[in-house]
Amino acid sequence: MPTLAGPPPLPVLGNLLDFGRDPLGFLDRVTQQYGCGVKIRIESARDTYIVTDPAQVEEVLVNTGRTFQKGYQRHPLMRLVLGNGLVTSEGEFWLRQRRLAQPAFHRARIASYGETMVRFADRQLQGWQDGQDLNLSEAMMHLTMEIITQTVFDVDLHGDPRAQNVSRAVNTVLDEYSHQMTSAVRALMERLPIHLPVPGEGRLRKAVQELDTLILALVAERRAEGRDHGDLLSMFLDARDEDGSGMTDAQLRDELVTLFLAGHETTANALTWSFFLLSQHPEVEAKLHAEVRGVLGNRLPTVQDLPRLPYTGQIVKEVLRLYPPVWWLSREPQADWRCDDVLVPAGAEVGISPWVMHRDAGFYPEPLAFQPERWTPEFEAQLPRYAYFPFGGGPRLCIGNNFALMEAALVMATIAQRFHVEVSEPQQVMADPSLTLRPKGGLRVRLHERKERS
Structure with a gap:
């Protein structure tokens, strides 16, 4: 049986140092040099096989839950933060949770949140001024946190006394979780024969505990109240399985934390990258502004406007191609899996990178x-199905993908209608492959209000 080629690993460390220094550059180099199926060693106990053929990516993602599983439950940080929610759970438990959660993400239900997205975006813009300098990453993160808090919990961070505690806990969890998950230092320490405390893990545990306390208090309050607030928490509380049972408090906690953390950072990053790219391509921004102004005039967008804003949707798709929020995902075969003429052993890691595949000149x-x-419709029709997958695919397709696409388009249109965003030092902007793909150090911009508004 042939052995897959790959960069030579160092003793003990494998390829961890090269991967840790520059994950995106490393993935680009090894896939270009060795092609589909390159074998690398970034974990201490198993190899990783990187798959870049759309047909094989489809086989892996579509068969997740049958011949492949995520294997995330074995990761202590994922268990700590996400528990046994939709991202991490497996098998029959995952299937039950997905069925319970699915009605909350029905298109009609998601569309009802469009007004909240636009209203909160407009509220943030009221504080923006011509010539103002700001960190757009922080502004978009704050906006999408407000939106997800309102749509999940019916809590407005502007007026609720719990707002400061929620915001602080979420930011700490996100920052520390992202740092720990991508830390080469942590990976190295885990290979030591003795256990040592990892820097920052204590802060993460404390923030998770604080967030849990806040969420479980909201759940208890809602159970006692018994009223439908029109938010996702209400839908989760009302959801019933075939046997009439609903979610326990522990299950609600895991699903709500998963939604809360995944539901705002990914969209915030997509919006930040959108305005970075628009600032570097004035011809694209001009076409966007012409479309928005032609359709909307000076009024705010609505969900009903989205079919009449096709170029806005094309921009969102292209941003998610170049800067997919999830730049790396993995699966593991439950039995030996044949990848072309190579046998990938059971329990190995099969790595898939939207970053790599979305930038393949062959597609x-x-x-x-x-x-x-x-x-265009013609381009999409000829594109292999799994050459583009910013939200994953198969049965584990991100349940919030329609929410994210709608939010990105509505917020982009709302901002572009009123402001041109100038990036202060575009040559310094670099992609930071943390838990999601964010601009390293944020994105400093200067705002220019559009003068043609009446």
């Missing part, structure tokens, strides 16, 4: 160019 002419116009 995307001029792959590094920002070209929203490429997303």
